[in-house]
Amino acid sequence: MAIGSDHAGRDHKELFKKHLEGMKVKFVDVGVAPDVEKANYPEVAIKVAKLIQAGEVRFGVLICGTGVGMAMVANRFMGVRAANCPTELVAVMARGHNDANVLTLGQRTIGPNLALAILETFLTTGFEAGRHQERINLFEDIYGTKKS
């Protein structure tokens, strides 16, 4: 999986990286480095979205101040389904019903313990498919550009 944050999400990113190592989940960190004072969230979200589109990673995690900007950018990439999850229930639904492949999260809105619980829930919940896949099919190729 790929993980990235802007300056407003860098502490949670470091926390997540330690947790992922503990879970034995392999990840690539696309930045920003812990000492970066200002960063543009779109640049980070674009990096993770491109890795998913290229099939290099299956999942992504993007952290900014609120998770909102990261989700807006990532969702412009076809095949990327980013969900801003402020609770564990939203993470369960985002995976189970929406097959979200990117978790976005706000460091300024969610404390470290809840953030870790949301991360773990997101990574361990499976997609339910069936009628939910049919609904995803209704928007996945919304621009009609997918090569078959």
Ligand code: RB5
């Ligand atoms: C940075 O100040 C902040 O705007 C950004 O982290 C994020 O919350 C945007 O959605």
